[in-house]
Amino acid sequence: MVFADGFAAILAPMTFPAPPMCAAKLGLTPVRDDLYFALIGPSGRLGFQDLLPPPGGAALVTQLHALTRAWHPDLRSLLGRAEPASLVALPIRDAAPLDARTWPEGVTFLGDAIHVMSPAGGLGANTAFADAAQLSARLGAVAAGRASLSEALAAYADDLRRRATAAVRASAEAATIPFASAPIWPTAT
Known part of the structure; x- marks a missing residue:
């Protein structure tokens, strides 16, 4: 770098x-x-x-x-x-914060379909893996009869909004580090 x-x-x-x-x-x-x-x-x-x-x-x-x-x-x-x-110039975009009030009913998301973020924080793939693990666990509970599909998807959506919002925020903050006017990390004196 x-x-x-x-x-x-x-x-x-x-x-x-x-x-x-x-x-x-x-x-x-x-x-x-x-x-x-x-x-x-x-x-x-x-x-x-x-x-x-x-x-x-x-x-x-x-x-x-x-x-x-x-x-x-x-x-x-x-x-x-x-x-x-x-050579190509591409914009890097972050997803807007996820809001439960605007969440479409009957739709389930994971990965970049819902929380696209800058690669600067290195969080995109890990967040998508966490999405898959959480969704799998919730659907497993449905298959085992411990939850209804609507309950499982609602719980997954709540967890996804919390995790994804935090990851997008952390990624956006990490993206500013190379452009800061003063060092972000301590320097030796």
């Missing part, structure tokens, strides 16, 4: 082992090793206002070079090797 002026960059090698012998028989295309990188920050700081440029456009290449012009030449060279067609 690179902390820049009002934004951050994440770089990670994407390495793939040799495909299994059966991959060709299944029609799977081998995937080559690659370097993943993302520049993350407020849209205004990244040079985008209301409208994001189209994927793979020259505007993204130009903006990548502008944002990294003061970086070390080796790092700039690495990012400069990106295939322009692979």
